[in-house]
Amino acid sequence: PVRYARLYPDGGAISASSRDWPQHVLLADDAFADDAELREQLLHELAHQWLYLIEDIWPLDRPGAAPLTLPSGTRDRAPAEVLGAAHVAAALARVYATVGGPGASTRIRTLTDYGRGCLELAQAASADLTEAGITIAQRLKEAL
Numbered sequence: 001p002v003r004y005a006r007l008y009p010d011g012g013a014i015s016a017s018s019r020d021w022p023q024h025v026l027l028a029d030d031a032f033a034d035d036a037e038l039r040e041q042l043l044h045e046l047a048h049q050w051l052y053l054i055e056d057i058w059p060l061d062r063p064g065a066a067p068l069t070l071p072s073g074t075r076d077r078a079p080a081e082v083l084g085a086a087h088v089a090a091a092l093a094r095v096y097a098t099v100g101g102p103g104a105s106t107r108i109r110t111l112t113d114y115g116r117g118c119l120e121l122a123q124a125a126s127a128d129l130t131e132a133g134i135t136i137a138q139r140l141k142e143a144l
Contacts, residue, residue: 002049007031015041019052036101040092047091051084051136058132065128071117079125082118083136089115090143115144 007016007026014037016026025045031038054060060080067076070085077085093111096104122129122137129137 002046015045017045017048017052019048019055022052022056023049025049039095039099043091043095044088047088048084051080051087054132054136055080059130060133060136062128062130066125068121068125070121071114079122079128079133082122082125083129083133083140086115086118086122086137086140086144089118090140093144112144115140119144 002023002025004025004027007013007028014028014031017024025042027038027041031041051060060083061078065079068079068082069075070077070082072085089111093108093115096108096111119137119141122133126134126137
């Protein structure tokens with residue numbers, strides 16, 4: 001079961017979760033702007049929660065891995081976090097492909113491009129990925 005709590009003060013974030021606080025999702029007031037926003041924020045954080053669970057069983061990167069910068073510009077991320085960003089992008093793209101709606105095709109393209117950019121970073125850092133990390137990267141490549 002996942003527990004939900006208010007993200008306060010939000011500091012600009014709409015939602016958050018942490019590997020250090022498993023099965024908890026924090027949501028700011030802006031996450032409740034409309035059904036589509038809430039769906040995206042919940043799926044985003046639940047995708048992270050699933051990957052955190054996998055990482056508890058099979059580490060995705062090696063200790064001491066060099067930090068990477070996500071395509072969004074977010075710096076100092078471990079290779080496992082880069083896979084996490086690609087995982088979120090793949091999950092959201094799949095949902096938008098299923099539910100459609102205004103702007104869905106643009107959102108799918110943006111998410112797919114972002115996810116592929118994350119996977120390019122992961123590939124460049126493949127020496128820092130474990131066998132499980134490489135396998136997940138391959139599966140995400142197929143999904144994107």
